[in-house]
Amino acid sequence: MDRLGSSLPQTVSPISLLFLPLLLFIITTTKITTAFNLSTITFEQGYSPLFSDFNIKRSPDDKNVRLLLNRFSGSGFISSSYYHYGFFSAKIKLPSDNTAGIVVAFYTSNVDIFEKNHDELDIEFLGNIKGKPWRFQTNMYGNGSLSHGREERYRLWFDPSKEFHRYSILWTPNNIVFYVDDVPIREVARSQAMGGDYPSKPMSLYATIWDASTWATNGGKDKVDYKFEPFASEFGDLVLEGCAVDPIEQVPSTNCTDRTAKLVAAEYAAITPEQRKAMRWFREKYMYYSHCYDSLRYAVPLPECVVIPSEQELFKDSGRLKAAQKIKFGGSHHKHRRSGSSRRKSRAKVASGSNQQAAV
Numbered sequence: 001m002d003r004l005g006s007s008l009p010q011t012v013s014p015i016s017l018l019f020l021p022l023l024l025f026i027i028t029t030t031k032i033t034t035a036f037n038l039s040t041i042t043f044e045q046g047y048s049p050l051f052s053d054f055n056i057k058r059s060p061d062d063k064n065v066r067l068l069l070n071r072f073s074g075s076g077f078i079s080s081s082y083y084h085y086g087f088f089s090a091k092i093k094l095p096s097d098n099t100a101g102i103v104v105a106f107y108t109s110n111v112d113i114f115e116k117n118h119d120e121l122d123i124e125f126l127g128n129i130k131g132k133p134w135r136f137q138t139n140m141y142g143n144g145s146l147s148h149g150r151e152e153r154y155r156l157w158f159d160p161s162k163e164f165h166r167y168s169i170l171w172t173p174n175n176i177v178f179y180v181d182d183v184p185i186r187e188v189a190r191s192q193a194m195g196g197d198y199p200s201k202p203m204s205l206y207a208t209i210w211d212a213s214t215w216a217t218n219g220g221k222d223k224v225d226y227k228f229e230p231f232a233s234e235f236g237d238l239v240l241e242g243c244a245v246d247p248i249e250q251v252p253s254t255n256c257t258d259r260t261a262k263l264v265a266a267e268y269a270a271i272t273p274e275q276r277k278a279m280r281w282f283r284e285k286y287m288y289y290s291h292c293y294d295s296l297r298y299a300v301p302l303p304e305c306v307v308i309p310s311e312q313e314l315f316k317d318s319g320r321l322k323a324a325q326k327i328k329f330g331g332s333h334h335k336h337r338r339s340g341s342s343r344r345k346s347r348a349k350v351a352s353g354s355n356q357q358a359a360v
């Protein structure tokens with residue numbers, strides 16, 4: 001797309017140049033990606049309230065849920081089971097306009113049972129001041145690898161507060177793929193060298209909205225403005241696939257062989273050449289930080305990093321884009337978790353989670 005863009009005559013207005021990649025993208029993706037064929041479930045079938053039930057609004061048909069943040073609290077829900085590998089997905093619409101300081105998180109974790117060596121896969125949306133777009137990050141931890149943040153940060157090619165888009169986390173024994181709609185935006189292939197850093201213990205799915213005024217927007221300078229409360233994030237077309245297990249059984253009573261084979265064979269577990277092209281397109285256009293290109297932080301890239309030269313040349317050795325966008329970094333990373341190990345305890349007390357400083 002770059003080559004195409006730069007070969008256009010100089011007289012083309014900058015505005016139309018801005019939209020050209022989007023246009024080309026829409027043309028290519030509508031041709032190649034039909035939506036995944038997914039079975040959706042109701043809230044009751046797969047989830048429980050996590051905290052602040054009074055801020056969780058379920059639709060009459062129970063297929064949609066709105067999580068509210070107001071001056072009293074954020075809110076969250078959690079999958080009622082733990083999954084040993086899975087596909088976790090929802091269509092999400094984020095709050096609009098004045099969303100500075102707000103984080104909407106869609107992630108898997110087992111920090112409630114493995115406090116010292118938990119696993120985690122994150123999609124975290126970071127709100128912004130009015131007129132500035134939402135951004136988001138993905139991250140992963142394995143077996144308590146808190147000293148090795150694996151953040152990537154991105155913008156989106158649409159306004160996520162205007163319409164629903166599907167966000168998904170695929171986690172198999174072989175790879176992890178983060179999707180926006182049908183575009184794989186990040187893949188982590190499991191390698192021997194990753195060892196325990198590859199998440200391998202059962203995890204639950206979490207969805208939360210919360211006040212992260214201390215870091216989410218402009219490094220904490222722009223805080224949640226409760227004049228505009230409540231802030232609502234909507235979740236629909238809920239999908240949970242995988243092998244539901246009890247993570248604390250010494251001898252697992254569930255044989256996951258067949259469920260895992262089904263997951264690995266699913267449409268979304270194989271990235272087609274066209275999807276790979278879309279992934280390359282997304283990463284070159286919309287990623288603005290990657291730990292893989294941050295040589296100040298990791299002199300040797302972490303083992304799963306695939307350094308793509310055309311991608312790498314866009315980044316400075318701080319892992320940030322060369323074409324500077326004025327985006328400030330900063331991030332403590334706290335989460336809400338259910339207390340105790342019982343998955344039936346839906347009315348969990350809110351405890352702050354890992355709470356460590358992320359390096360970006």
Ligand SMILES: *[C@@H]1O[C@H](CO)[C@@H](O)[C@H](O)[C@H]1NC(C)=O
Binds near residue numbers: 117
């Ligand atoms: C995970 O961490 C635990 C506790 O620190 C350790 O005993 C175990 O060997 C680790 N597992 C892997 C696969 O690294």
Ligand SMILES: *[C@@H]1O[C@H](CO)[C@@H](O)[C@H](O)[C@H]1NC(C)=O
Binds near residue numbers: 255256257258
């Ligand atoms: C699990 O199921 C698979 C196929 O259904 C079977 O081959 C395997 O022996 C089973 N494993 C255990 C531990 O029961």
